[in-house]
Amino acid sequence: MKKVFVNGYGSIGSRITSFLQDDSEISVIGIGKYSPDEKVNVANSRGLDVYVPENKLDKFSNHKIAGTIESALDDCDLVIDASPGGHGYKNKKNLYEPKNIPAIYQGGESISGSESVSDLLFNSRVNYDLVSDKQHVMQGSCNVTGMGKILEPLRDSFGERIVRFDVTLIRRWADIEQIDEKLVDTIEMTEKPHHGDDVKEYFGKDAPLYVRAIKVPTRQMHLHIMDIRFKDVAPKPSEIHEIFTNEFGVATLWTVKGTKDIRDYAQKMGFNFTDTNMIHIHANMTTSIGDTVQMMYSDDQTGIVIPENHMLLQAMLFKKSYEEAFTHTESIFHMTEKKKKLQDYFSRKE
Numbered sequence: 001m002k003k004v005f006v007n008g009y010g011s012i013g014s015r016i017t018s019f020l021q022d023d024s025e026i027s028v029i030g031i032g033k034y035s036p037d038e039k040v041n042v043a044n045s046r047g048l049d050v051y052v053p054e055n056k057l058d059k060f061s062n063h064k065i066a067g068t069i070e071s072a073l074d075d076c077d078l079v080i081d082a083s084p085g086g087h088g089y090k091n092k093k094n095l096y097e098p099k100n101i102p103a104i105y106q107g108g109e110s111i112s113g114s115e116s117v118s119d120l121l122f123n124s125r126v127n128y129d130l131v132s133d134k135q136h137v138m139q140g141s142c143n144v145t146g147m148g149k150i151l152e153p154l155r156d157s158f159g160e161r162i163v164r165f166d167v168t169l170i171r172r173w174a175d176i177e178q179i180d181e182k183l184v185d186t187i188e189m190t191e192k193p194h195h196g197d198d199v200k201e202y203f204g205k206d207a208p209l210y211v212r213a214i215k216v217p218t219r220q221m222h223l224h225i226m227d228i229r230f231k232d233v234a235p236k237p238s239e240i241h242e243i244f245t246n247e248f249g250v251a252t253l254w255t256v257k258g259t260k261d262i263r264d265y266a267q268k269m270g271f272n273f274t275d276t277n278m279i280h281i282h283a284n285m286t287t288s289i290g291d292t293v294q295m296m297y298s299d300d301q302t303g304i305v306i307p308e309n310h311m312l313l314q315a316m317l318f319k320k321s322y323e324e325a326f327t328h329t330e331s332i333f334h335m336t337e338k339k340k341k342l343q344d345y346f347s348r349k350e
């Protein structure tokens with residue numbers, strides 16, 4: 001049994017921890033909290049030990065805590081860092097490297113520049129076999145993970161026939177549980193979005209991928225609008241959908257009117273955290289015109305990276321083959337069953 005510490009208990013950390021508690025191969029040491037708020041009690045009520053930074057101990061005098069983060073890391077096989085973007089790098093330098101602990105970082109970090117956390121950005125579909133000997137690996141962000149799940153199968157199937165990919169990311173403003181974060185009534189434009197460069201870390205530096213991003217006032221998922229240009233006549237929509245039939249974490253849906261329909265269905269079906277943990281191709285929006293395929297898919301912002309973290313953890317901790325890790329992740333996340341339910345419910349109506 002390997003011991004894992006989850007540093008940060010927000011949207012991502014709380015989800016990862018919950019799934020790890022269901023994993024019989026993992027013992028969760030506890031979680032790291034930085035603010036003395038209600039979430040300390042929530043974590044305790046879920047059977048978790050809460051650890052806090054040594055220099056903040058006095059702020060938590062009214063809360064039940066198990067000790068300091070520094071001490072928790074003394075007997076730890078791997079840390080999943082789920083801190084706000086940029087803090088992962090500081091944690092690497094101040095905590096994980098000095099104690100020689102392997103760590104997984106989230107998508108708000110960087111793998112280039114002076115504050116890079118790793119030289120590898122993980123996507124289970126692309127580079128699973130490269131991570132088993134790494135000490136520090138970054139999991140791609142939700143949009144980066146989602147794009148990979150679409151781009152890689154397309155490239156596998158059509159290869160040289162594809163001339164370029166143009167993607168517009170319509171990003172959600174906040175997560176459902178971030179109730180303190182107000183949605184602002186505007187459409188915000190993102191200068192130099194990192195997502196295209198991040199995808200190119202595994203897709204290839206020269207890949208013909210062009211990404212734009214805007215942010216809109218919703219909590220209900222990201223939506224990607226993608227145009228794929230071909231050298232010759234583009235494949236039919238049915239040929240595009242066909243290649244995703246057996247893709248892990250990609251559901252093909254026909255009757256979704258808006259992204260909230262999916263979240264509502266996930267809630268009705270009792271999916272954990274109301275997440276689907278996947279992306280959803282909106283098949284009714286796929287068109288093929290001349291040399292171009294147009295498609296749209298939504299990306300479960302909070303859920304999509306959680307099974308990916310689980311795959312990554314198994315490669316780093318147990319050096320499992322892709323197939324072994326996949327089988328174990330599937331037994332905990334039930335992705336195939338969730339995909340089937342979603343596809344049945346939002347199936348094409350003749």
Ligand SMILES: NC(=O)c1ccc[n+]([C@@H]2O[C@H](COP(=O)([O-])OP(=O)(O)OC[C@H]3O[C@@H](n4cnc5c(N)ncnc54)[C@H](OP(=O)(O)O)[C@@H]3O)[C@@H](O)[C@H]2O)c1
Binds near residue numbers: 011107109140142305
């Ligand atoms: N939200 C998403 O949809 C999403 C999707 C994919 C990837 N990500 C990435 O995942 C990471 C975490 O995002 P999030 O949305 O989960 O953030 P979040 O909800 O704001 O939670 C961040 C957590 O980190 C804790 N924290 C604060 N300072 C810290 C430190 N120095 N070290 C470790 N933890 C610290 C916070 O603790 P306190 O609350 O106690 O202060 C909080 O529990 C980011 O890199 C983000 O880009 C987010």
